Amino acid sequence: MEAKPLDSPTNFVNQLVVPGDVVLDLSTMANQTIKLGGGLRQDCDSITVMKAGKLRFTKPNKYWVESSQKRYVPCVGDTVLGIVVDTRADNFLVDIKGPALAFLPVLSFEGGTRRNIPKFEVGTLLYVRVVKANTGINPELSCTDASGKAAEFGLLKDGYMFESSTGLSRMLLSSPACPVLEALGKKLSFETAVGLNGRVWVNATSPSTIVLVSNAIMNSESLSAVQQKIMVDRLLQRVQ
Amino acid sequence: MEVDRADGRTRNQLRSLACTRGTLNRAHGSATWSQGETKVFAAVFGPKAGMKKNENPEKACIEVIWKPKTGQIGKPEKEYEMILKTTLQSICLLTVNPNTTTSIIVQVVNDDGALLPCAINAACAALVDAGIPLKHLAVAICCCLADGGYVILDPCKLEEQRTKAFAYLVFPNSLASVRRKGLLQVEVEPVEHGIITSVTRGVMPVEDYLRCLERGRAVSAKLSEFLRRSMQLQAPSESPTAVFETHS
Numbered sequence: 408m409e410a411k412p413l414d415s416p417t418n419f420v421n422q423l424v425v426p427g428d429v430v431l432d433l434s435t436m437a438n439q440t441i442k443l444g445g446g447l448r449q450d451c452d453s454i455t456v457m458k459a460g461k462l463r464f465t466k467p468n469k470y471w472v473e474s475s476q477k478r479y480v481p482c483v484g485d486t487v488l489g490i491v492v493d494t495r496a497d498n499f500l501v502d503i504k505g506p507a508l509a510f511l512p513v514l515s516f517e518g519g520t521r522r523n524i525p526k527f528e529v530g531t532l533l534y535v536r537v538v539k540a541n542t543g544i545n546p547e548l549s550c551t552d553a554s555g556k557a558a559e560f561g562l563l564k565d566g567y568m569f570e571s572s573t574g575l576s577r578m579l580l581s582s583p584a585c586p587v588l589e590a591l592g593k594k595l596s597f598e599t600a601v602g603l604n605g606r607v608w609v610n611a612t613s614p615s616t617i618v619l620v621s622n623a624i625m626n627s628e629s630l631s632a633v634q635q636k637i638m639v640d641r642l643l644q645r646v647q
Numbered sequence: 648m649e650v651d652r653a654d655g656r657t658r659n660q661l662r663s664l665a666c667t668r669g670t671l672n673r674a675h676g677s678a679t680w681s682q683g684e685t686k687v688f689a690a691v692f693g694p695k696a697g698m699k700k701n702e703n704p705e706k707a708c709i710e711v712i713w714k715p716k717t718g719q720i721g722k723p724e725k726e727y728e729m730i731l732k733t734t735l736q737s738i739c740l741l742t743v744n745p746n747t748t749t750s751i752i753v754q755v756v757n758d759d760g761a762l763l764p765c766a767i768n769a770a771c772a773a774l775v776d777a778g779i780p781l782k783h784l785a786v787a788i789c790c791c792l793a794d795g796g797y798v799i800l801d802p803c804k805l806e807e808q809r810t811k812a813f814a815y816l817v818f819p820n821s822l823a824s825v826r827r828k829g830l831l832q833v834e835v836e837p838v839e840h841g842i843i844t845s846v847t848r849g850v851m852p853v854e855d856y857l858r859c860l861e862r863g864r865a866v867s868a869k870l871s872e873f874l875r876r877s878m879q880l881q882a883p884s885e886s887p888t889a890v891f892e893t894h895s
Contacts, residue, residue, distance in 0.1 A: 419825065423879050426775065427783025429824035448740070448780075453824075457740060457780035459878050476778035477675045478694070506694040506744040543745045 420464045424456045424472060431470065444471025445480060475574025479504045479604035481540035486560075488568065488602030489548065491531045499527055501535065504570075504604045507545045511535060515549040517557035525562070532563045532608060534600050563600055566610030567617050573605045575628045587627040590639035591620055599624075619646060653805060658793075659862065661801045661869075666768075666877040668776040674752075676777020680769035682801060684759035687766045689773035693749030706741035708748045713766075716755045727753075727763060734767055734817055734844045740780040749779060760803040761789035763815050763846065768870075775878065784820040785843055786870040789813060790859035792851050798862050812849025814856065816863040818842055820871035840864075 419430045431441070431454035443449065446458040447470060456462070460474025479487070481503065489501035489509060498510040511533070513524045527533070539547040552558040579585050579601045584592075588599070597611035597620050607624060611617045623642055627635045656662070662683030671677035674690035681687070694707060702708045711731045713724045735751065751773065753766045764787035771785045791802045791813030799806065807813060819841055842860070851859075 419823070423875075425784060425820070425823070425875050425878060426781035427820060427822045429822065432825050455782075457743070457782075458778050459775045474778060478778060480778075506747045507696045542743060 419462045422462060423459070424462045425459050426456055428456045429453045430456060430462055440468055442469045444469060445482075446472025446474060473574075475572045475577075477504075477570075477572055477605060478506075479573055481505045481509070481537050481546040481604075483537055483540050485537045485603045487535060487537060487548075487604040488563070488600060488606035488608060489533050489535050489604075491527045491529055491533065493529065494527065501533065501548060503535075503537075503546070503548070503602075504606070505546065509537070509546040509548050511548040511550065515551060516561065517551050517555065527562070532568055534560050534563055534602070534608075536560060563608050563610075566598075566608050567621060568606055568608045569621055569625065571605050571607050571625065572628065573603065575624075576601050576603050576605055576607065578628075579607065579624065585627075586632040586635040587623055587630075587639055590636050591623055594643050595620065615646070619643075652799065654803065658797060658799045659866065661788075661866065662803070664870075664873055666772055666874070668772055668877070674773075674777075676773045676775070676779070678769050678772035678776055679756075680765055680772060681757075682761055682765050682768075683803060684757055685761055685765045686756040687762070687769040688754040688756060689766065689769035690752045690754075691749065691770075691773045691777040691779065692752075693777070694744045694747035694779070695749075696747055698746055698748055704746045707739065707744045707746075709736050709739060709741075710748055710750045711735070711770075712750065712752045714752065714754045716758060727766070730763065730844065730846060731767060731770060734785060735770060735774065737843055738771070738781050738783060738785050738819075739774070740782055743780045749777075758804065760805075760807045761801055761815075763787070764789045764817070767817055767844075768874075772874065772877075783822060784871065784874060785817050786820050786867045786874060787815060787817040787844075788863045788866050788870065789815050790863050792849075792855055792859075796855070798855065798858050800862060800866055810849070812847065812851035812855075814848075814851075814859050814863075815844070815846040816842065816860065816867075817844035818864055818867040820874060821868050823875075 424430060433452045446460055447454050448457050456472060458472055458474050460472040463473050464470050487503050489503045491499050492502050493500040498512055501509045501511050503509045535548040535550055537546055538549045550560040595616055597609060597616055600608040609617050609620050619642060623639055626638060630638060665681045667679045669677060670679050671690050674692060676691035678689050698704055698708050709732055711728045713727045715724055751770050753770060767785060767787035774781060788800060789802060790798050790800055791807060791810040793799045
């Protein structure tokens with residue numbers, strides 16, 4: 408059994424934490440505002456961990472637990488890929504891999520009026536933005552950005568969609584560009600849409616390119632940047 | 648210590664533990680847990696919208712399905728499901744996702760004694776893999792009374808069948824905390840000194856039960872340490888196996 412240090416408090420930032428660990432003691436930090444992200448909850452005077460993962464901290468006061476799951480926890484402002492499961496009079500019901508179905512109002516498109524409501528069949532893939540997300544109520548989506556413009560949101564035609572974990576989606580969307588996408592982009596031309604809810608859509612002119620890009624992305628989850636470049640080079644060599 | 652167990656273990660020695668997470672592709676969270684020859688798969692699906700009837704919609708609902716290795720589902724399986732459901736309900740944070748159902752399916756691969764503790768450990772690891780919000784983890788251990796009146800831990804099937812009485816005990820895991828221990832006045836007992844579930848079979852005197860509790864609690868610290876380490880080894884989309892041999 409490891410001995411816990413008694414004289415100095417252990418600092419959990421950038422370390423693995425497990426549900427139940429107390430990572431902050433609010434009684435020792437008075438008059439500070441702390442922002443908690445996903446995976447942490449407040450229990451009277453202590454901040455405890457709800458999900459296993461790495462504890463992250465950015466200045467001045469943001470704490471969150473970084474973990475990668477197959478399901479998604481809806482957050483305001485995220486861009487996700489949703490699949491239409493039903494249509495109602497004033498909402499489309501969209502599945503975004505979260506605990507509840509999300510509502511997409513029929514008017515939340517650029518220039519949307521009662522006369523030009525888009526007709527989405529069941530199973531249509533959409534690139535949408537999360538507008539409202541609270542526990543207990545269905546999240547609300549929108550196909551426009553904050554100013555009301557379409558901005559690439561909406562229906563994704565053709566192409567191929569596959570599921571990934573939320574960690575892989577975040578890696579693909581990280582800036583500077585993710586190594587695997589950069590390496591693929593140098594030799595091939597394709598377009599991708601990445602949803603933070605663990606869905607990725609790839610489109611290219613030929614199906615073989617789509618298959619290649621999808622396989623490269625799926626394999627890159629556990630590889631480092633250098634390993635990703637090597638993997639992509641090997642794949643491209645085999646094809647050409 | 649007398650070494651008179653069939654496989655040469657001492658009284659407090661557990662069988663070799665192995666835990667793998669992320670074994671199943673389609674499940675939202677999955678884990679395999681084996682203690683010696685006993686092996687159990689657990690898969691978690693959820694949280695999904697919708698509730699069963701007669702459940703409180705202000706809380707999440709947990710549903711457990713127990714699949715035995717062979718044979719039809721009967722009363723023992725229903726009992727295991729009920730025990731697992733109440734144990735897991737007490738470690739999950741039910742108010743985070745109200746009006747949803749999380750399904751946990753437990754598949755027995757091999758039963759060589761201490762089946763229910765193995766299943767509880769597997770289900771807890773699978774819940775962590777799925778990212779279900781938890782208050783803390785649960786570690787389960789089986790203690791039984793040997794002929795000489797002393798307590799032995801983690802019996803195999805033969806030992807379990809010959810014993811007069813045994814107890815399955817589930818404890819919360821040992822927590823790591825930033826709080827300086829010993830400096831704060833702790834009025835309430837810390838969570839890790841509690842007990843979540845206790846299932847007993849057979850007849851045993853009260854002192855022996857208290858001894859089982861004490862032994863189980865001592866070993867639960869080792870089990871929590873193993874659980875924590877097996878999470879450290881986990882890389883996304885890989886499932887390395889953490890193997891732990893305990894000696895005491």
